[in-house]
Amino acid sequence: MEQTFLMVKPDGVQRGLVGEIISRFERRGFKLVAAKFERLPDARVMEHYAEHVQKPFFPGLKAYITSGPCFLMVFAGKNIVKISRDMIGATNPAGAAPGTIRGDLALEIGMNVIHGSDSVETAAREIGIHFKPEELASYTRID
Numbered sequence: 001m002e003q004t005f006l007m008v009k010p011d012g013v014q015r016g017l018v019g020e021i022i023s024r025f026e027r028r029g030f031k032l033v034a035a036k037f038e039r040l041p042d043a044r045v046m047e048h049y050a051e052h053v054q055k056p057f058f059p060g061l062k063a064y065i066t067s068g069p070c071f072l073m074v075f076a077g078k079n080i081v082k083i084s085r086d087m088i089g090a091t092n093p094a095g096a097a098p099g100t101i102r103g104d105l106a107l108e109i110g111m112n113v114i115h116g117s118d119s120v121e122t123a124a125r126e127i128g129i130h131f132k133p134e135e136l137a138s139y140t141r142i143d
């Protein structure tokens with residue numbers, strides 16, 4: 001089953017949005033297979049955001065993402081990478097459609113509540129950065 005990496009960022013954790021965000025993905029039909037609270041170490045931030053390290057906004061992004069604990073998750077389900085990105089909405093919440101997580105719960109690109117992997121390949125890479133294989137649960141099919 002396809003998997004993706006989702007992370008409630010420190011602003012979302014501190015605003016008490018973890019439960020709502022988990023609920024949205026569960027209600028859509030996806031399965032939570034791993035989760036943990038963690039304040040990301042600098043080295044992991046550099047690895048996770050390797051493509052952004054040289055960008056002008058990176059120092060601010062790093063300060064924000066390490067400002068408190070994140071809530072890291074792996075969710076699984078059919079087409080979850082694309083569907084979860086659609087559910088999350090545009091990177092800049094100012095342009096995110098109502099009904100999406102960012103369109104309903106965020107205002108600023110510098111504090112956009114949640115991260116979600118943008119491709120199946122990225123998801124595999126990001127899951128590997130943040131979780132050990134034994135941290136992922138497997139479900140017995142009941143349907």
Ligand code: CMP
Binds near residue numbers: 060061109110114
């Ligand atoms: P995320 O989906 O985690 O992927 C990269 C992150 O960089 C993005 O969400 C934002 O938090 C951040 N980001 C991208 N562009 C900007 C920007 N122009 N200014 C500040 N932060 C940005």
